[in-house]
């Protein structure tokens with residue numbers, strides 16, 4: 075099979091907001107306890123944060139991390155995770171039917187995020203709580219005033235405000251599984267009023283309103299339209315969430331997941347613009363794809379996990395090579411939509427549907443999906459160049475004309491590096507790739523890294539952490555993309 079990717083100078087999609095390489099830590103399963111935090115672990119620092127895990131997170135170069143949920147946030151009292159640890163309540167956590175000890179809360183997490191080199195994207199509870207608790211939390215985190223919550227933070231040992239700039243107005247409020255879910259109108263109203271109070275407390279913050287919980291929600295689009303009509307002028311982004319999977323073991327269809335992601339993004343962007351024109355507003359609401367990943371491997375095993383435990387091993391998907399290829403192509407889609415998607419969070423980061431896994435009091439290792447995320451995060455910074463790929467296509471039951479090659483091209487801010495990310499979706503044919511560079515003639519290929527292999531179901535484990543890792547390909551005139559592979563091609567200015 076042959077394909078040609080054409081890129082031309084002065085034809086870009088847009089500047090990439092680095093926050094599209096965000097991630098997510100929820101109080102769920104072993105993400106916090108036994109994941110980022112384990113005071114008895116040999117590598118833990120003065121605050122109980124595992125440094126082996128921290129080191130791996132730094133490799134991923136994650137600029138923003140959403141916290142503390144997810145479904146968890148809709149039943150959470152943020153005050154429970156502040157102040158003297160000995161006095162913090164142990165609670166029944168209804169979203170995941172676990173026990174929350176509150177040993178970690180915003181006091182600790184904001185410090186952990188600083189140490190990890192990331193910003194916090196904080197979610198407020200619009201399930202069991204509302205506008206008043208949300209504005210109190212903004213005051214606690216961001217104010218330097220001589221007032222109750224700012225002083226409470228100081229009394230807890232944090233003189234300087236945390237300075238959290240990005241906030242989510244609840245989580246998946248359309249989902250019947252959500253604690254205190256809402257109709258679109260109910261949510262639109264509470265989002266609007268909460269947004270006003272939060273921004274009056276700190277005008278510098280940015281707010282994300284909840285979009286649909288996934289693309290197959292029965293109210294998808296009606297939800298976005300109604301919510302945006304209620305709160306358009308008070309928010310900055312609307313969220314998208316979607317998880318992909320291969321439960322039917324139809325790999326050709328699974329590898330086409332990014333076509334669905336692309337359509338989802340364009341549908342939500344179109345609704346934002348429809349409401350913008352309806353309101354004759356000058357403001358553009360952009361997109362925060364703040365939950366995306368693969369999630370299906372752990373569905374059955376999770377049904378067997380007893381309730382009301384501290385940090386049960388929930389949502390511990392073990393990812394294989396085909397998952398890594400799909401994650402690589404979902405990242406390609408995010409890059410190609412960088413004009414509208416300004417924030418995206420790989421959900422999640424440690425143990426829970428995560429690129430990083432840990433043993434309690436033991437080792438940590440990288441799952442297959444760690445690598446395409448790491449390389450795209452490291453080299454997908456700058457501007458996405460509009461690229462055209464001519465290649466054959468195939469049909470799946472749901473989607474017609476899926477191109478065999480999925481690609482994105484990024485030029486670094488200093489112009490010295492052009493990186494092409496490419497996935498070959500063909501299950502059995504290698505692809506001879508030609509790259510036509512119009513106006514970018516003085517660049518040469520210096521590195522070709524691939525995630526490839528014969529066994530699409532191969533995984534990494536604590537004992538075999540290097541079973542599926544990227545390979546460095548020989549550089550030659552003829553670029554070949556192996557069947558069902560993810561590739562990164564770096565061109566440097568001569």
Ligand code: AHR
Pocket residue numbers: 100143144145146245246287365421422
């Ligand atoms: O990321 C796991 C869960 O998926 C989140 O808690 C929720 O928002 C979504 O349904």
